[in-house]
Amino acid sequence: MTVRLSVNGETHDVDVEDDAPLLWVIRDELKLTGTKFGCGIAQCGACTVHVDGQAIRSCITPVASVAGKKITTIEGISAGGPTPVQEAWIEHQVPQCGYCQSGMIMAVTALLKTNPSPTDEELAASVTNICRCGTYPRIREAVRALAAKG
Amino acid sequence: MATTRRMVLLGGATAAGALVVGYALWPSDRIARLNALDTADGEQFVTNWIKIANDDTITVVIPHCDMGTGIFTSLPQMVADELDADWSKMRSEQAPPDKLFANGALVEAFALNGAKPPAFLQGLADNTFRFVAANVSVPPIGYIPQITGGSSAVRGTGIYGMRVSAAAAREMLIKAAAARWNVPVEECSTAECKVMHEASGKSFGYGELAAEAAKYSPSPTPKLKPKESYKYVGKPVQRFDIPRKVDGRNKYSIDTQTPDMLYAAIRISPVFGGKLKSVNGDAVKGNRGVEKVISLDDAVVVVADRYWRARDAVATLAPAWENGANGKVTSAEITQRRRDALNGTSLKTDVDEGDTAAALAKGKVIEAIYEVPYLSHAPMEPVNATACFKDGKLEVWAGTQDGLGSRAFCAEAAGLDIENVTFHLTDMGGAFGRRLPGQYNFLTYAVKTAMALPGKPIKLIFTREEDMQHDFYRPNVMSRFKAVLGEDGLPTAWVNDYTTDDTANPQAHILYGIPNQKISAVVVPTHVPTGAWRSVEASWHGFFAETFVDELAHAAGKDPLEYRRALLKDKPRHLGALNTAAEKAGWGTPLPPGTARGIAIVESFDSIAAQVAEVEVSDSGVKVKRVVCAYDCGLVVNPSGLTQQIEGAIIFALSAARNGAITIADGAVEQSNFPDYEMIRLADCPEIEVHLLETGDRVGGGGEPGVPPLAPAVCNAIFAATGTRLRTLPINGQTITKQG
Structure with missing residues (x-):
């Protein structure tokens, strides 16, 4: 079964089951390992990618359901150098182990596209990803700074 | 013995500022061995952990893992101050899992000097000597592997090791420059990766001096800087690792990629101490991509060409477990x-x-x-390891809180001599104690899986559920x-x-x-x-x-x-x-x-x-x-x-x-x-x-x-x-x- 995927602007025909999880197809077939496995049940958000600009959790997304749609991973948004979100992450020294940060950055990037100046509450309602190192205070600071710039 | 070994200082300042000096074994060929093990072209070890390149780049080789705590930046800050370095020239990298980079050198240092190491270093010694003694052929006094734990990197390796090693290196660089100029060392000073001679206005970059400096014995009593003169320690320096942790570049254990890799998923006896009684592996043998079902003493593993295929297959198996009396225990x-x-x-x-x-x-x-x-620790990255057993040799990739100890552990698990085991210590998505010695069930299962299916690297990843239910x-x-x-x-x-x-x-x-x-x-x-x-x-x-x-x-x-x-x-x-x-x-x-x-x-x-x-x-x-x-x-x-x-x-x-x-x-x-x-x-x-x-x-x-x-x-x-x-x-x- 071949599924045609558009990932980071490139088209890939992958020979996988329709219900193969998008996360593992991205990681194991396309060798894009920036997207992470954390829980497998859409609880933690480490696997967040964009599908047509929306943040989705790829670990429970059957690959056939996103055939033909525009999929963007952390590698895709980074291709042109650091984005304002990534620059803010560096300036505020957000990551510790860094494992969840691809998902965090994808979730925050999607939010800021529709709401460039979120309140703390809007941020918390939209970005429900888990970070075990506890980088939330700095994520909040970085987003406050981005929101102030609008 | 005394003629074939030199001593390197490992010590720390006491309250009064006097040095408490310890000595580590410093065989005369140590620099040559360090250089052979871990240098690129143009690099030179000057003392333990400190490499200087031709272009004055200083690389601090860290005998710890990166689990997110920032020590790959804070330890170089300590080195940069004692070495009078230029911060833009500082780098850090992971030490290879080799005895030359055992951080137990700190404890050896105290032991040899007859002094008592600080209590927290003793703790490391107690916990790891037993393990090492059981698993590795060691010199008579043993050595400590490369533990990252006990909040000890800065207060242990930094204070008692790196700071002193850097101060000794600075003195060796001065000696090398003074010898070239034929002037007394007292007339030389250092700043920004240079040794300077004020009277003549001459200077050498550290890179020009490194090879000659390395020929001197590290002084047992280098002068440590007073805190007031620190330029980098105490400053909110940006972490080296953060730029590569915001764009998906940083590689973790789970990101290990090798050619022909297979993937494995596991189900371990839900009851701790339980045994696998039986499992019908035939049930999944026709599944796409499934290569092998492996019955272990207390677990069943499915190996497949893709992870999700292994995971889905192992989930459909119906293993029977022998739980014994533990099967009745409740909170x-x-x-x-x-x-x-x-x-x-x-x-x-x-x-x-x-x-x-x-x-x-x-x-x-x-x-x-x-x-x-x-x-449970529940680090964001569930525990995992990749192992390959081929031609009598074992190669393992994993994130643990002790690279060298993990190498020894894998050797023991495989029944191999440590020299036949290569261990690649990776960064890890959190640990919080989960990846310490004594808690290496993920290494055990990865090694056993590799031994059961030789010739190919196999990446074994615990699901979140297995990670949470088989923690320590x-x-x-x-x-x-x-x-x-x-x-x-x-x-x-x-x-x-x-x-x-x-x-x-x-x-x-x-x-x-x-x-x-x-x-x-x-x-x-x-x-x-x-x-x-x-x-x-x-x-x-x-x-x-x-x-x-x-x-x-x-x-x-x-x-x-x-x-x-x-x-x-x-x-x-x-x-x-x-x-x-x-x-x-x-x-x-x-x-x-x-x-x-x-x-x-x-x-x-x-x-x-x-x-x-x-x-x-x-x-x-x-x-x-x-x-x-x-x-x-x-x-x-x-x-x-x-x-x-x-x-x-x-x-x-x-x-x-x-x-x-x-x-x-x-x-x-x-x-x-x-x-x-x-x-x-x-x-x-x-x-x-x-x-x-x-x-x-x-x-x-x-x-x-x-x-x-x-x-x-x-x-x-x-x-x-x-x-x-x-x-x-x-x-x-x-x-x-x-x-x-």
Whole structure:
């Protein structure tokens, strides 16, 4: 079964089951390992990618359901150098182990596209990803700074 | 012996500034061996851990792992200062898992010099010597592998190792330049990666001198800089690793890619200690991509060409397990066993001061029993490892808290000589103690899988469920306190009987000067595997003691801050931290109804952490709104990085205090993933304020000591808000009602 995927602007025909999880197809077939496995049940958000600009959790997304749609991973948004979100992450020294940060950055990037100046509450309602190192205070600071710039 | 070995200094400054010097074995060929093992073109080791390249780039080779704590930047800060380096020339990299980079050299150093290493280094020695002795062919005095734990990288490797090694290297560079110029070393100075001769105006870059400098013996007594002249230590230097952690480039264990890789998923006996009785592997043999079903002693593994195929296949198997008596154990029964043990006769006393029996007889005894549950580490990256067994050699890729020890462990698991094992230590998505020695079940299974299917690398990844149900848990423990107050309201007697999984806990010893004290432990073994969880025993004794002290303050009718001040009146560092936290938090200022503050102070890993939590209790539950932490670790290397660690520790502790409980039913863990082992997320993250203090002579740790005061500060705030005293955790699920 071949599924045609558009990932980071490139088209890939992958020979996988329709219900193969998008996360593992991205990681194991396309060798894009920036997207992470954390829980497998859409609880933690480490696997967040964009599908047509929306943040989705790829670990429970059957690959056939996103055939033909525009999929963007952390590698895709980074291709042109650091984005304002990534620059803010560096300036505020957000990551510790860094494992969840691809998902965090994808979730925050999607939010800021529709709401460039979120309140703390809007941020918390939209970005429900888990970070075990506890980088939330700095994520909040970085987003406050981005929101102030609008 | 003496003629074939030189000595390298490994020491530290005492309070008075004099050097305490230790020596490590420094075979004359050490530099050559280091160069052969771990240099690129144009690089040269000058002393242990420090490489200098032709272009003056200085690379610090770190004998620890990167699990997110920032030591790959803070240790280079310490080196840069002692070496008079230019920060733009500083780099760091992972040490290979080789004996040349065993950080046990620090302990050897003390041992050879006849001096006693600091207590925390002794702990590392005790824990690892046994393991090493059993697993590795070692020189007579043994060596410590490459442990990252015990909040020891800066206070151990940094203070006793790297700083001194860098100062020695600087002196060697000066000697090399002075020899070239034929001038006395006293006429030479260093700055920004250069040795300068002021009178002639000449200078050499470090890169030009490295090879000659390396020929000198490192001085046993290099002059260390006074703190006032540090340029980099104490500054919020940006971490080297962060740019590659924001764009997906950073590689973790799970990202290991090799040609022809296969993937494996595992189901381990749900009951700890259970055995695999049988499994019908034929059920999945026709599945797409499935290569092999492997029956292990206590697990079944499916190997496939893709991870999800292995995972889905192993999930459909119906293994039969032999559970034995453990299959009936429940949390309630474990709790009962602990209560019985506290009432039994096996308690062993390790603190017995004054006459507690007489003191208890003189007043009303205040008694309380505290208990905390098992906790899982749940790092974001579930444990995993890649292994390949080919032509009698084993190659392994994994993130662990001890690269060298892991290599030895894998050799043992495979029945191979360590020389036939290559171990690639990767970065890891969090650890918090999960990836320490003694907790390498993921390595065991990866190695056994590789041995069962030789010739191909196989990446074994635990699902989140397997990770959570086959962890090495923070122990479930219990404490029973008895105290009596004197006329001034302060305790005259303090009795603490507690349960432990293995040995007595030094962290049960209290900060407070109470005249009659008796502290006793009883070992209550269970079949549940336990291990070090960020802040280890301080995580429970901090909660127990600091909540019980709050009970005593209440019984005495005193303000909890004033009460602690009175108890700590002879301890200026503790008082300083306590007062800072209280002042910055606005202790005593009015708060809205239903909101209150609680305070706690715990010393662990040689650092003092005082926290004030501001907590709102309403119909919708408990909300921690703000946490203020004062933190005194003696020396702050990177204030930004250290603040990160403390913020993270507070959130880690809050997840546990609010929600964390691993419970046992039918011998197995009941929780399986984040819905039933919930974490703090952005919505519940309090405002956090960290105030760093630098007093005292000892340098304390940074990774763990922020954890222990959080739970008692929050529970003391809940008491202040409602009058409900919580003596167990987690908070959620307990009834909190406004008392009279």
